Amino acid sequence: MDEDLPEQSKLPELKLDAKQAQGFLSFFRTLPHEGRAVRFFDRREYFTAHGENATFIAKTYYRTTTVLRQLGSGSDAISSVSVSKNMFETIARDILLETMDHTIELYEGSSANWRLVKSGSPGNLGSFEDVLFANHEMQDSPVTVALLPTIGENGCTVGLGFIDLTKRVIGLTEFLDDSHFTNVESALVGLGCKECLLPMDIAKSSEWKALQDALSRCGVMVTERKKSEYKGRDLVQDLGRLVKGSIQPVHDLVSRFELAPAALGSLLTYAELLSEDSNYGKYTVKHYSLDSYMRLDSAAMRALNVMESKTDANKHFSLFGLMNKTCTAGMGKRLLHMWLKQPLLDVNEINSRLDLVQAFVEDTELRQDLRQHLKRISDIERLSCNLQKKRAGLQHVVKLYQSSIRLSYIRSALERYDGHYSALIKERFSEPLEFWTGNDRLQKFIALVETSVDLDQLDKGEYMISSGYDSKLLELKDEQESLECQIQSLHKQTASDLDLPVDKGLKLDKGTQFGHVFRITKKEEQKIRKKLTTQFIVLETRKDGVKFTNSKLKRLGGQYQKILEEYRNCQKELVQRVVQISGTFTEVFESLATLLSELDVLLGFAELASNCPTPYTRPEISPSDVGDIILEGSRHPCVEAQDWVNFIPNDCRLVRGKSWFQIITGPNMGGKSTFIRQVGVNILMAQVGSFLPCDKASISVRDCIFARVGAGDCQLRGVSTFMQEMLETAAILNGSTDKSLIIIDELGRGTSTYDGFGLAWAICEHIVQEIKAPTLFATHFHELTSLAQENASGEPLTKQIIGVANYHVSAHIDSSSRKLTMLYKVVPGACDQSFGIHVAEFANFPESVVSLARLKAAELEDFSPATIIKNDPTEEVGLKRSREFFDNDDVCQAVSLALRIVFVVAAFEVVGEKDGQSQEATADLKAYEAMMFPHSCSFEICEV
Numbered sequence: 001m002d003e004d005l006p007e008q009s010k011l012p013e014l015k016l017d018a019k020q021a022q023g024f025l026s027f028f029r030t031l032p033h034e035g036r037a038v039r040f041f042d043r044r045e046y047f048t049a050h051g052e053n054a055t056f057i058a059k060t061y062y063r064t065t066t067v068l069r070q071l072g073s074g075s076d077a078i079s080s081v082s083v084s085k086n087m088f089e090t091i092a093r094d095i096l097l098e099t100m101d102h103t104i105e106l107y108e109g110s111s112a113n114w115r116l117v118k119s120g121s122p123g124n125l126g127s128f129e130d131v132l133f134a135n136h137e138m139q140d141s142p143v144t145v146a147l148l149p150t151i152g153e154n155g156c157t158v159g160l161g162f163i164d165l166t167k168r169v170i171g172l173t174e175f176l177d178d179s180h181f182t183n184v185e186s187a188l189v190g191l192g193c194k195e196c197l198l199p200m201d202i203a204k205s206s207e208w209k210a211l212q213d214a215l216s217r218c219g220v221m222v223t224e225r226k227k228s229e230y231k232g233r234d235l236v237q238d239l240g241r242l243v244k245g246s247i248q249p250v251h252d253l254v255s256r257f258e259l260a261p262a263a264l265g266s267l268l269t270y271a272e273l274l275s276e277d278s279n280y281g282k283y284t285v286k287h288y289s290l291d292s293y294m295r296l297d298s299a300a301m302r303a304l305n306v307m308e309s310k311t312d313a314n315k316h317f318s319l320f321g322l323m324n325k326t327c328t329a330g331m332g333k334r335l336l337h338m339w340l341k342q343p344l345l346d347v348n349e350i351n352s353r354l355d356l357v358q359a360f361v362e363d364t365e366l367r368q369d370l371r372q373h374l375k376r377i378s379d380i381e382r383l384s385c386n387l388q389k390k391r392a393g394l395q396h397v398v399k400l401y402q403s404s405i406r407l408s409y410i411r412s413a414l415e416r417y418d419g420h421y422s423a424l425i426k427e428r429f430s431e432p433l434e435f436w437t438g439n440d441r442l443q444k445f446i447a448l449v450e451t452s453v454d455l456d457q458l459d460k461g462e463y464m465i466s467s468g469y470d471s472k473l474l475e476l477k478d479e480q481e482s483l484e485c486q487i488q489s490l491h492k493q494t495a496s497d498l499d500l501p502v503d504k505g506l507k508l509d510k511g512t513q514f515g516h517v518f519r520i521t522k523k524e525e526q527k528i529r530k531k532l533t534t535q536f537i538v539l540e541t542r543k544d545g546v547k548f549t550n551s552k553l554k555r556l557g558g559q560y561q562k563i564l565e566e567y568r569n570c571q572k573e574l575v576q577r578v579v580q581i582s583g584t585f586t587e588v589f590e591s592l593a594t595l596l597s598e599l600d601v602l603l604g605f606a607e608l609a610s611n612c613p614t615p616y617t618r619p620e621i622s623p624s625d626v627g628d629i630i631l632e633g634s635r636h637p638c639v640e641a642q643d644w645v646n647f648i649p650n651d652c653r654l655v656r657g658k659s660w661f662q663i664i665t666g667p668n669m670g671g672k673s674t675f676i677r678q679v680g681v682n683i684l685m686a687q688v689g690s691f692l693p694c695d696k697a698s699i700s701v702r703d704c705i706f707a708r709v710g711a712g713d714c715q716l717r718g719v720s721t722f723m724q725e726m727l728e729t730a731a732i733l734n735g736s737t738d739k740s741l742i743i744i745d746e747l748g749r750g751t752s753t754y755d756g757f758g759l760a761w762a763i764c765e766h767i768v769q770e771i772k773a774p775t776l777f778a779t780h781f782h783e784l785t786s787l788a789q790e791n792a793s794g795e796p797l798t799k800q801i802i803g804v805a806n807y808h809v810s811a812h813i814d815s816s817s818r819k820l821t822m823l824y825k826v827v828p829g830a831c832d833q834s835f836g837i838h839v840a841e842f843a844n845f846p847e848s849v850v851s852l853a854r855l856k857a858a859e860l861e862d863f864s865p866a867t868i869i870k871n872d873p874t875e876e877v878g879l880k881r882s883r884e885f886f887d888n889d890d891v892c893q894a895v896s897l898a899l900r901i902v903f904v905v906a907a908f909e910v911v912g913e914k915d916g917q918s919q920e921a922t923a924d925l926k927a928y929e930a931m932m933f934p935h936s937c938s939f940e941i942c943e944v
């Protein structure tokens with residue numbers, strides 16, 4: 001067992017005697033049951049957890065219950081587990097930052113006396129921030145949201161309040177929502193919500209299942225609160241204490257909403273903001289408008305790989321990982337996170353970000369210079385937050401100082417720039433920097449630190465107030481030095497009296513037990529024993545020598561200790577005072593943090609655009625109701641960044657009335673998904689303000705990206721996959737408009753071919769005719785391509801359908817070797833043949849199956865447009881063809897056999913992967929098989 005468990009060797013021993021255990025158990029039993037709380041008990045060198053928590057930790061983090069020990073005896077015993085400090089940090093990070101389904105409590109004490117010292121939840125990390133970010137940067141600031149939905153005449157209205165405790169922002173909004181809670185989902189995604197408060201009845205009721213599903217799709221922790229906590233009555237008064245500046249705008253904002261004030265009220269109670277006066281006057285209140293940013297739901301975030309995931313093999317798998325070229329500690333990364341969740345809609349705002357990026361792309365020297373300086377900037381935002389929450393010490397003040405003195409270099413680098421965008425750089429950075437770093441602001445802080453802190457001691461790792469800062473401290477320091485001199489001369493005098501060399505013979509020690517003492521080796525003691533016994537007091541005789549003193553040393557040492565004590569107390573008081581004064585500069589630091597993190601992210605965009613093997617280009621941006629979406633020579637930035645990929649660029653021309661709706665066909669593995677996702681990713685990047693991996697790009701701003709991709713990639717989830725697919729599609733049909741972008745991949749794969757095709761056709765028609773959103777629709781239903789067929793006179797086959805164009809990803813088959821080569825080139829027109837059998841051949845199908853499949857396929861009509869046009873255009877062409885296809889028993893058998901073989905091969909892979917869970921996997925597979933092949937006999941998993 002030990003070898004399997006890396007942490008096992010570090011498992012601390014649970015050392016409690018029977019009495020201690022008894023005392024602890026009596027306390028532990030008094031704790032109220034809280035299913036979500038994981039409680040830890042600090043035992044100084046290690047931590048422990050008990051009962052259900054112990055089992056949870058053993059199973060989740062140690063992956064074995066053998067680490068469990070029993071505390072107490074007989075029926076009173078409870079399971080317990082010990083956790084090292086490192087392991088505690090790992091568990092806390094996982095619970096609060098990754099899985100986000102528990103809260104953590106930390107208790108300190110002994111025997112039967114314990115008290116709660118820290119508690120944290122995913123939305124409110126509280127004092128666990130120290131543990132979580134002691135060795136890691138804080139990359140994302142958690143946000144807690146409270147929702148209050150209600151059904152009225154117009155449908156469902158949702159009141160929303162939120163708090164970002166790191167940025168000290170409180171916000172509220174209210175909106176109508178559809179039955180899928182599309183708006184709730186985009187608000188949670190946009191805000192980066194980690195925890196959501198819901199009234200208890202709503203969190204439990206099956207009537208609100210759709211809302212609960214929306215929350216679960218976003219992966220937020222739901223915290224149930226009593227309905228009585230949803231009170232907005234005293235909200236303005238409460239906010240009056242928390243906000244900086246005038247309360248009137250807050251009053252005006254709050255009075256615009258009916259439900260949101262109550263939601264926000266519950267949040268203020270939950271976060272206990274009013275109970276700490278360090279929060280007073282520190283918050284800003286804002287209206288979060290859903291219409292200010294591009295809306296993205298959780299499916300789109302996943303489809304476009306916007307955020308990094310734990311399973312990413314390398315950081316370039318996600319857009320965040322790829323675009324994160326920030327230099328500051330934490331602040332830049334948090335802003336990038338926010339920007340990626342809130343792409344802009346305003347053309348001018350997008351263009352001004354692009355202007356700044358262009359300035360930094362064009363002036364490499366300026367960019368490199370600024371980035372060098374930013375590398376030395378600490379997380380000013382968090383440091384200043386800690387100062388305010390009185391969690392800071394002199395080290396934090398010094399860190400702020402060290403960052404502050406670099407700002408003059410950043411300012412002068414920016415001022416040297418005289419390129420095309422100098423006015424903008426001046427307005428956005430140089431002038432605000434000049435203001436905040438001026439004599440009345442940052443310079444005052446710099447002067448405070450330079451006069452108060454002993455900066456010379458920093459090299460030794462000591463953070464102290466310089467004695468010159470305070471007359472009392474100076475006096476104490478002088479006295480201390482004078483006493484030190486007297487002790488030194490006594491040392492010399494005594495050495496000469498004893499006829500011993502100073503230091504080498506007679507040492508002067510300073511310890512906690514005796515204070516100042518003389519020490520000699522045992523050998524020397526023999527030489528001076530007589531003098532020692534008559535003139536000195538021997539304190540201790542040990543292997544390392546004999547310690548002794550005399551009345552003079554005792555007196556001087558005593559005085560020295562007293563002065564030292566006074567000096568330390570004085571230092572402590574002064575440190576508190578300096579930290580407190582530094583806390584009055586938070587407005588300066590917050591403003592500087594905003595400026596610097598923005599500069600950091602924009603410089604990162606410029607760095608990415610310039611340093612890619614094929615440089616990025618600046619997109620042209622037009623409002624959402626004009627212009628087309630044209631990407632020439634575009635690439636998927638994350639796929640392109642993988643070492644093993646030689647990426648083939650493609651053009652995408654979404655032109656209104658011509659190719660606003662594109663059907664993409666082509667062989668499996670041909671690059672369809674990559675292509676449609678890369679269009680979404682490029683648009684998102686543009687609206688965030690980044691250059692694009694394209695040769696040329698123009699983009700009509702999109703207010704929303706809807707994506708339904710990927711369900712086909714997790715086929716083994718069976719029926720739920722289809723349900724998921726339908727839910728996501730329903731959200732698209734409900735929420736999208738002509739200003740959105742829709743990306744759909746492999747729709748209708750999770751059900752029968754007839755149903756799937758029927759749904760796909762109907763959805764396409766609805767999007768083209770009703771929604772009119774630019775759409776990329778990748779499909780294996782070749783029959784869908786007839787949506788775009790035109791008859792000989794150029795009229796669309798189906799009269800009303802205009803603006804549909806066919807594209808396909810090309811592949812080459814060598815006629816002699818029958819070798820299939822993917823060209824990854826997206827070209828106009830429908831795919832004129834199916835490559836399924838070639839792909840099966842690639843997958844090492846048995847030759848007999850491939851030959852039979854070839855034979856039977858040859859008997860079928862081909863997929864060419866010409867053949868399709870031959871059919872009656874008024875009849876559903878594809879349906880007819882697919883019915884013919886499945887009426888043919890032989891083909892049906894061949895296809896079924898082929899599918900079953902793929903399936904059984906996959907079954908073995910999965911069973912192999914799901915080590916130890918083969919029964920479960922087999923059950924999954926059988927359920928899947930029953931769905932896919934309802935009329936055929938069941939497969940057996942056997943040795944191949």
Ligand SMILES: Nc1ncnc2c1ncn2[C@@H]1O[C@H](COP(=O)(O)OP(=O)(O)OP(=O)(O)O)[C@@H](O)[C@H]1O
Nearest residue numbers: 646647648649667668669670671672673674675824
């Ligand atoms: N433009 C490209 N240039 C180079 N390689 C590409 C390109 N597009 C895709 N690929 C590679 O091909 C692989 C398959 O691409 P993708 O998943 O997009 O195919 P697909 O047509 O959607 O397949 P399926 O229909 O089976 O889902 C990708 O993982 C990528 O490595």
